Each structure stands twice: as C-alpha cells, then as structure tokens.
Amino acid sequence: MTKIASLLTLLVTVLVSSLPAAPALAQRDRVFVASYGSDTNPCTFGSPCKTFQNAVDVVATGGEVTAIDSAGFGPINITKSVTITSPAGVEAGIAAAAGGNAVTVNAPGASVVLSGLTLIGSGVGVNGIQATAANLEVVNCAIRGFSNGAGANGVGIFLVPGAAMNFLISNSIVADNAFGIYYLYNGSSAAGSINGVIDHVVATNNSTDSISINSGNVAEPSYVTISNTTSSNNGGDGLNVTNNVATRFIVEVDLSYFNNNHNNGIAVSGVGSSSVVLLGRSVVTSNGGLGITWNAGITVATYGDNRINWNGTNDLSFDLDNTDDTLR
Numbered sequence: 001m002t003k004i005a006s007l008l009t010l011l012v013t014v015l016v017s018s019l020p021a022a023p024a025l026a027q028r029d030r031v032f033v034a035s036y037g038s039d040t041n042p043c044t045f046g047s048p049c050k051t052f053q054n055a056v057d058v059v060a061t062g063g064e065v066t067a068i069d070s071a072g073f074g075p076i077n078i079t080k081s082v083t084i085t086s087p088a089g090v091e092a093g094i095a096a097a098a099g100g101n102a103v104t105v106n107a108p109g110a111s112v113v114l115s116g117l118t119l120i121g122s123g124v125g126v127n128g129i130q131a132t133a134a135n136l137e138v139v140n141c142a143i144r145g146f147s148n149g150a151g152a153n154g155v156g157i158f159l160v161p162g163a164a165m166n167f168l169i170s171n172s173i174v175a176d177n178a179f180g181i182y183y184l185y186n187g188s189s190a191a192g193s194i195n196g197v198i199d200h201v202v203a204t205n206n207s208t209d210s211i212s213i214n215s216g217n218v219a220e221p222s223y224v225t226i227s228n229t230t231s232s233n234n235g236g237d238g239l240n241v242t243n244n245v246a247t248r249f250i251v252e253v254d255l256s257y258f259n260n261n262h263n264n265g266i267a268v269s270g271v272g273s274s275s276v277v278l279l280g281r282s283v284v285t286s287n288g289g290l291g292i293t294w295n296a297g298i299t300v301a302t303y304g305d306n307r308i309n310w311n312g313t314n315d316l317s318f319d320l321d322n323t324d325d326t327l328r
Helices: 002-018 052-058
Strands: 030-033 063-067 076-078 082-085 092-095 103-115 117-120 127-139 142-144 155-159 165-175 179-184 194-204 211-214 222-227 230-232 239-243 249-254 257-259 266-270 275-280 283-285 292-294 299-302 307-309
Touching (some): 155 165, 165 179
Parallel strands (some): 030 063, 076 103, 117 142, 127 165, 142 165, 194 222, 222 249, 239 266, 283 307
C-alpha cells in the first residue's frame, strides 16, 4: 500500500507540474474609485477602489482613473503617465494632509492629465499640485487653501520642472492660496525648452503673487501664453515674470484681466533683451502699485488695444499717457 501511495503521489506531482502556469493579471487601462469602494477590490466599475492612490498604482501606464461618485479620494503621488478624471456632476475631492501636497507628480517623460478635481488645502496643505517632471494638463479643477509652506511653497499649482515640459492649465479656479500659479524652471543648462498655456483661469484672493513665471537660472528658451484669464484681488502682483538669464523668454498675454491686486498689475524683471512680454486686448486697472513695470533691457510690447489706468502710482513705468498705448 505504501508503494502504491508513493506512486500516486508521484503521478499527481508530475501532472500538476506539467500544467501551464496561470498568467499574471494584466493591468487595466481603465479603473474606478467610489465612496463605497475598497482598496482590496480590483478597481473595476462593479468593484471600485476607495482611493486615487491605489487606483493609480494598479492602472496601466497611460490609463485612466475615473471617479464614479462624489467623495474624497485622498492625496496622490504620480510616477507614470495617467489621466485622473471625474465626469460632470461628480466632485472628486483631494484633501491634502497637514504639511503635504494634494497631488505630487514626478514622472520624467510622462504625460499626466488631471481633470475635474477639487483640491483642498484648508490652510495646512503645502501645494495643491507640485510637478517636478512630466507634461501636465490641469483642466476644470478648483484648487483652494494651500498656504502652509515657507519660501515658494504654499502654491495652488507649483511647476518646478528639471527638464523640458509642456503644460496646460485651463478652465480652472486657483484661489485662497499663498501663491496661485508658480512656475520655476529648475533644470540643467541643457534641459530643454518649456512651452506653457494658461487659458480661462481665475486666480484670485491669493495672499502673494497670483501668477509667477520664473526662468530660474537655466539658459533654455521658454514660451508661455496667458489668455482669457482673470488675476484679481491678490496680495502681490497680478502677473510676475522674472528671467535671470540672457535667453529667449517670451510671455504673451491676450484678453486677460489684472485688476485690484495689492502690488503691480504686471511686473517684469531680469536680464537679456530676449526677454519679452507681449500684451494685447487686456485690462490692467485699479492695482495698488504700477499698472505695468519692468527694468532696463526687458521688452514689453503693447498694441494700442489695452486699458491701463486707475492704478496706484502710475499706469506704466515709462512716460506714456493712456491714449497712446502703442508698440514699444
């Protein structure tokens, strides 16, 4: 009997070992989160996850994470290409932990889309979105209450790329932060150019500068377009542009408002004749300091179609009356 049992055991072992191995579960291209979900679930529509972080971890690179219903889904650390979205009528909230960011993006060469999200700092979160790498789109988002940070922190959207970046911020509200939108190029001297668009954004009630664009110390060209945007009621400048190197650095502003800011409507500083701000069809009024100010060597061009008046000191930092808003 013992011999027969041993032979049967050997036969079973051989049969089991000859079976094909079960394939590993493939990552899904689309996963879901919901208020009633669980992070032990497979993140399908029928069995959604509970948090954005777990969903981002399990979705395939380049995939999509979608919120099914309105709830808070927790902070996220993103290291790959992904889209995180909520449909119309759903409020997908992310409340930052004290001393932390709501969304951190560090994904070199990746593309990240954040759509329809509500980011909440409550005065204890550091940055709403901090992106150190990746191409980034922020669409239809509301970002409020990020003010717990020293230096340049406490930012609604903080872009600190160390390499070439394309960014788009559109149809969004950035309010009640220390800084509204802060872009600081932090790459090497051969890191690559930056191309950015800020369109249909309202940046208001931020305690310092509303929109700040800073080349850092990197000799790479940068091009940023600001259109259909309102920057009002902020504690610093409505728009602050700083270029620290003699490299082409162009900021074009069209159909935008810079009103009732505590300091200047638009302030431009730095070095290099390649630094250019082009201003058209825009309103710069009722600011506490100058309407527009810049230092020698910087080019600011206006096109006779702006309204620049009723500012605290002078309308412009050169002698220009309000009826002669011409290209200079």
